[in-house]
Amino acid sequence: MAIPRVTLFLRALFRRSRVEREMDEELRFHLEMEAARHRAAGMGPAEAMRRARLAFGGLEQVREEMRDGRGTRWLHDLAWDLGYSLRSLWRRIGFTGTAVACLGIAIGLNAGVFGILDALLWRDLPGMEGRSRIVSLYLSTRDEGGPPLPTAFTPGEYEVVRRHARAFSDVATFGGTMATVTTGTQPRPMRVVATSDNYFRALGTRLALGRPLAPADDAPAAGPVAVIGHALWMERFGGRADALGRAVWINRQPFTVVGVAPPGFHGASPAEATLPPSERPQLWVPLAHAAALGFPGRAADEPYLQLAGRLAPGISRRAANDEAARIVPRLRAAERPGRQAVTLRAMPLGERSGESSLLNALVVMSVPLIVLVIACGNLGVLLLAQSAARRQELAVRTAVGATHGRILRQFIAESVLVAVLAGVLGLVLSLWAVDLARVFAIDLPVRPGLSAPVLLFTLALVAATTLVFGLVPAHRLARAEPFAALRAGGSGDTLRGSRLQSALVVGQITLSSALLLTCALFIRSTGKGREVALGFDRGHLLVVSFDPAAAGGDSSAARALRRTALERLRALSGVAAAGTADFRPLASLPEERFAAAGAGGRSGTVKVVGVDTAFFRAAGVPLRAGRRRGDAELADAGAGVVVGERLAAAAWPGASPMGRTLRLGPDGAPRTVTVAGAAGDLVTDLETEPPALLYRLEPAEAMPFIYLRTRGAPGALEVPVRRTLAALAPDVPVEAWTGEALLRGALGPWQRMAFGTGIFGAIALVLAGAGIYAVMSYLVTRRTREIGVRIALGAQRGAIARMVVGRALRLTALGIACGVPVGIAIAVLLRHLLLGLGPLDPVAFAASSAVLLAAGAAAALGPATRAASVDPMEALRAE
Amino acid sequence: MAPVPSSDVLRGTLDLLVLKTLTLAPMHGWGISQRIQQISEGTFDVNQGSLYPALQRLEQRGWIESEWRASENNRRARYYRITPAGREALGQEVENWRRYVDAVGLVLRTS
Numbered sequence: 001m002a003i004p005r006v007t008l009f010l011r012a013l014f015r016r017s018r019v020e021r022e023m024d025e026e027l028r029f030h031l032e033m034e035a036a037r038h039r040a041a042g043m044g045p046a047e048a049m050r051r052a053r054l055a056f057g058g059l060e061q062v063r064e065e066m067r068d069g070r071g072t073r074w075l076h077d078l079a080w081d082l083g084y085s086l087r088s089l090w091r092r093i094g095f096t097g098t099a100v101a102c103l104g105i106a107i108g109l110n111a112g113v114f115g116i117l118d119a120l121l122w123r124d125l126p127g128m129e130g131r132s133r134i135v136s137l138y139l140s141t142r143d144e145g146g147p148p149l150p151t152a153f154t155p156g157e158y159e160v161v162r163r164h165a166r167a168f169s170d171v172a173t174f175g176g177t178m179a180t181v182t183t184g185t186q187p188r189p190m191r192v193v194a195t196s197d198n199y200f201r202a203l204g205t206r207l208a209l210g211r212p213l214a215p216a217d218d219a220p221a222a223g224p225v226a227v228i229g230h231a232l233w234m235e236r237f238g239g240r241a242d243a244l245g246r247a248v249w250i251n252r253q254p255f256t257v258v259g260v261a262p263p264g265f266h267g268a269s270p271a272e273a274t275l276p277p278s279e280r281p282q283l284w285v286p287l288a289h290a291a292a293l294g295f296p297g298r299a300a301d302e303p304y305l306q307l308a309g310r311l312a313p314g315i316s317r318r319a320a321n322d323e324a325a326r327i328v329p330r331l332r333a334a335e336r337p338g339r340q341a342v343t344l345r346a347m348p349l350g351e352r353s354g355e356s357s358l359l360n361a362l363v364v365m366s367v368p369l370i371v372l373v374i375a376c377g378n379l380g381v382l383l384l385a386q387s388a389a390r391r392q393e394l395a396v397r398t399a400v401g402a403t404h405g406r407i408l409r410q411f412i413a414e415s416v417l418v419a420v421l422a423g424v425l426g427l428v429l430s431l432w433a434v435d436l437a438r439v440f441a442i443d444l445p446v447r448p449g450l451s452a453p454v455l456l457f458t459l460a461l462v463a464a465t466t467l468v469f470g471l472v473p474a475h476r477l478a479r480a481e482p483f484a485a486l487r488a489g490g491s492g493d494t495l496r497g498s499r500l501q502s503a504l505v506v507g508q509i510t511l512s513s514a515l516l517l518t519c520a521l522f523i524r525s526t527g528k529g530r531e532v533a534l535g536f537d538r539g540h541l542l543v544v545s546f547d548p549a550a551a552g553g554d555s556s557a558a559r560a561l562r563r564t565a566l567e568r569l570r571a572l573s574g575v576a577a578a579g580t581a582d583f584r585p586l587a588s589l590p591e592e593r594f595a596a597a598g599a600g601g602r603s604g605t606v607k608v609v610g611v612d613t614a615f616f617r618a619a620g621v622p623l624r625a626g627r628r629r630g631d632a633e634l635a636d637a638g639a640g641v642v643v644g645e646r647l648a649a650a651a652w653p654g655a656s657p658m659g660r661t662l663r664l665g666p667d668g669a670p671r672t673v674t675v676a677g678a679a680g681d682l683v684t685d686l687e688t689e690p691p692a693l694l695y696r697l698e699p700a701e702a703m704p705f706i707y708l709r710t711r712g713a714p715g716a717l718e719v720p721v722r723r724t725l726a727a728l729a730p731d732v733p734v735e736a737w738t739g740e741a742l743l744r745g746a747l748g749p750w751q752r753m754a755f756g757t758g759i760f761g762a763i764a765l766v767l768a769g770a771g772i773y774a775v776m777s778y779l780v781t782r783r784t785r786e787i788g789v790r791i792a793l794g795a796q797r798g799a800i801a802r803m804v805v806g807r808a809l810r811l812t813a814l815g816i817a818c819g820v821p822v823g824i825a826i827a828v829l830l831r832h833l834l835l836g837l838g839p840l841d842p843v844a845f846a847a848s849s850a851v852l853l854a855a856g857a858a859a860a861l862g863p864a865t866r867a868a869s870v871d872p873m874e875a876l877r878a879e
Numbered sequence: 880m881a882p883v884p885s886s887d888v889l890r891g892t893l894d895l896l897v898l899k900t901l902t903l904a905p906m907h908g909w910g911i912s913q914r915i916q917q918i919s920e921g922t923f924d925v926n927q928g929s930l931y932p933a934l935q936r937l938e939q940r941g942w943i944e945s946e947w948r949a950s951e952n953n954r955r956a957r958y959y960r961i962t963p964a965g966r967e968a969l970g971q972e973v974e975n976w977r978r979y980v981d982a983v984g985l986v987l988r989t990s
Binding site: 004005008022025026027029030032033034055056057058059061062065066069070071 | 907908909912926927928929931932935936938939940941947950954955956957
């Protein structure tokens, strides 16, 4: 029976020496038989063998042809290439280590950022199936004839969409809010979501235990049931199956547990999914019981619901959007007067309406990609430096018979090895992507990992870097004149090589300077942000949130509770004054239209807050104009308001606002208020000027935020405040912020941007520094003879060192100069984000340039020292 | 001596000749080359070495198989034997060759 081809192939592969031996034996047999034939005819043994060989033809050629014919040649060549490359890379471990590290860090950064994007946008969320088929529906309406604004859905609107949207197999609705939940003895604020009966089905969620909410649960008469989150189940019920049927109290009403959500599941709301884990939803209840959560309830016409839907099989999102547009007229028919639906749009889950996630993703990816380009620049520099060092090796190989193609193949093998090693290192580093996300305060809905898109992306990066930075030097190297290198001191095309190196390094520094400049601008912004006058006395302010009404129950009891709390807090020794308000500083505020009465009165929009009369003293907001002195004056103002300075200037330019009237609110239902006082303005948003502000005077016990003016440091008062409130009402959640903490919170984004760009900038700096080091090092090596000559002729060693450092600084300065226009462009793009700075902030430019110059000089120190310590005798002797 | 044909044609005909030779009896490489030399009256004498890559190729295709045996002078040698698949291929190749010769002859006669 014939041996199958595969077996022959495998035998040639694994029993190579045996196959070779057999071949030799067979060929030798032939030659000896032929020689024997000639001997038999009378020739001498030597002559007989010669004839035999002649008749046979080239023995070695036949051997080669047979080896080629076995089909294993390419494998053996590849194995040899890889082996040689590994040994070669190991010999030059300095180069290899630097190259792998640089490239690995850059690839790791890219893979990490990509992993974060993947987790935010594409990865299947835990407990939900088929993320690409689930969409969020967004509605914008025109209220009272104003501009179209995004809004939540009313129950009526939900019913319309559900009935008419055939592009979806399920349309579910949900609304989440904080509630007080008691499972054992301790009440805790938790996020609870009221959902329609098809919610879990629409999301494709398989529960860990029990059953999901059913249509039967959504009837008003049905008993209240809930599905609890996995974390809550583990924590409060020990993960036991007997959790089913037990009760949890939501806002003091009992709900029976009927199911447990799968681990990590947190619902379909994009906003909720990116909350910190402790604030994510942990309970889901039927919509029929939404009233328990403080929601308006099913019959009401209030907008408070969000919608999510699963696309029917085979329907694209575009088809769904087309159908959504057709539903809008039906929505209008069902809405209350004054509200008019404008657009209904379906967006992929996790994306907000109006933002292009792809564009955002590209912007975010551009930063690590810049770092990757810098790292590749380094790699190119290193490879070019290597090229001169290896010309001897190449010359020998070419002289011995290696073809151009063979050498090229082996160099590519080296590049592939370096790129693959760097890729593996990068993937390992990207496992810390979660920590990177935390630096930027991004809460991810799912943990980023080595998913298929991330792996593919990394593979693409590896392939791209191999191609670009393997082929170019490899081609140049393989083409080099072999004999020129063998001749002593040949320095053929190194001049071009070093120019290319310098260009690469300058490019690296340009990019680094752009990143560092951005970082400097954000650091300055953070600093300036701290100096902004906020309008209140933040050094002596403690804001406490105390809201008995949120726990449900009787509102008059809640008011009494607040009154008592206020009295007790006023009595504390560290408290100088206490007032209340319905807002927290530096938060966003509701807006209304106003029209000022009287001659010369103007109109416009104003932000409105509710405060009590003691607020101004407690918060340290200056109360100007009018009959100041004492809250008693304001107390009998009745339905009065206090206007901020800007409002006063805008409504009655140049006149006193005291005693004048304003008409507030929509044209359909205006209110008239009288000005009882004028006060300072408050900053609501660090990026913009303080807005026109109206303080509505309300009774103190009606508002949830207590403002305490402290005698000493506000932080010291937090514990006594909490103790007092806990003694008074133990089941009401309490939160407290000092004025400084509020500012820090508002400055958070700038700090994070500064930190983030700082990290990237630092990495870019290190890479650029390595590039400078490589270039200078190579320069010194190449010109060792020249340096030796100079020293022998009497040049100072210090002067030599200064020459090297000077060269490095010139390169750096050139890079900085090229980086200036890039930096200006970036600063202009970001100018809306810069607090109190112009885009051409000289301090930022000077600081980033100084850091770069220092880095350049530091990087050149090593080679400079080496140059200065050249021994002229050694240099002149060696080649 | 008759002119040697081009290498492609030679390779094809060499395979043919080897298969034909082996239909008579199993043989080692040298034996095959001797036989071919005899039959073709000296035409295929140059480059005996080209036989061995051909034998390797034929073995890979499964048309012949080999085993190591003691030769006539008690030395170890590799003997080749035609397989059923080889016989079938031989029949096909002979048919092709005949058709090729006829076609060439036709062209040469009419032009």
